[in-house]
Amino acid sequence: MGKHTHTHTHTHTHTHSHADGDFDWAAMADLLELEGETHSPYVRQALQELAHLNPRRILDIGSGPGVAACRLAETFPKAEVTAVDGAPELLARAQERAGRLGVRLRTREAAFPEGLADLEPADLVWSAQVVHHVGDQQDALGRLARLLEPGGTLAIVEGGLPARWLPRDLGFGRPGLQERLDAARALNYNRMRDELPGTVAVVEDWPGMLRTAGLTDVCSKSFLVDRPAPLDDGARRSVRLWLERMRSMLGEFLDPDDMATLDRLLDPADPAGVDRRADLFLLTAKTVHFGRRPEA
Secondary structure, eight states, X not given: OOTTTOOXXXXXXXXXXXXXXXXXXXXXXXXXXXXXXXXXXXHHHHHHTTTTOOOSEEEEETOTTSHHHHHHHHHSTTSEEEEEESOHHXXXXXXXXXXXXXXXXXXXXXXXXGGGGGSOOEEEEEEESOGGGSSOXXXXXXXXXXXXXXXXEEEEEEEEEEEEOSOSSOSSSOSOHHHHHHHHHHHHHHHHHHHSTTOOOOOOOHXXXXXXTXXXXXXXXXEEEEEOSSOOHHXXXXXXXXXXXXXXXXXXXXXXXXHHHHHHHTOTTOTTSTTTOTXXXXXXXXXXXXXXXXXX
């Protein structure tokens, strides 16, 4: 989330380091916002679990272009909602989105996790797929927990199920491409974790880690994103952008046949490509872990 350490998004498809001078923030913001909109059903469902709360202040840590932050502002219109990210370009997009939707949203630039100490505490803290980009995940959870007012709630999004978007047999190439992409992503993810500064191995038991961070009433719930075929244009473009990122990031882990299959899927002129297939869908699940800071 810091300008040189992390840019938030809702998948493992983002860039982990960059130079400000040559990084295409507009393209990244487009990708993140479109992906957030495509996956928005899980955010709506997760916030229904929090509908009993009456928060005065809400923080979205690692907000990116503000899709979830604006949903928080819509769900809790009386609350002061702040989108927090390390990239001012993404915060500007969040502010623009709030203006279009007519919701009240503040923005705050802060690096993750070191910048959290400068934030005012909140009654509800939301953070989606940010913690796993920090070397010491337990420490990051502790910092998030300390942002809570007594009795406040932390909701973190980590884990879930890999997305599925096409039949096992595409009609060309070897069947099972998506499973092989999953395996390649796992290798890439492991390398990313190994290369993080100060990385600490930990059993990724997220409920247990929230308890270690001092939270109580910990529970987890998974929410389905089920967009059947045929996909609308926005969701279809989201799948295309996701596959483009996979093609760019995972080439060293895939054999030439699978790379050729990806190239055909991404060919806008090919009737079997993702731009034109009638059988393209999106099915995934996101897991949200909730915990409460004990009353003082």
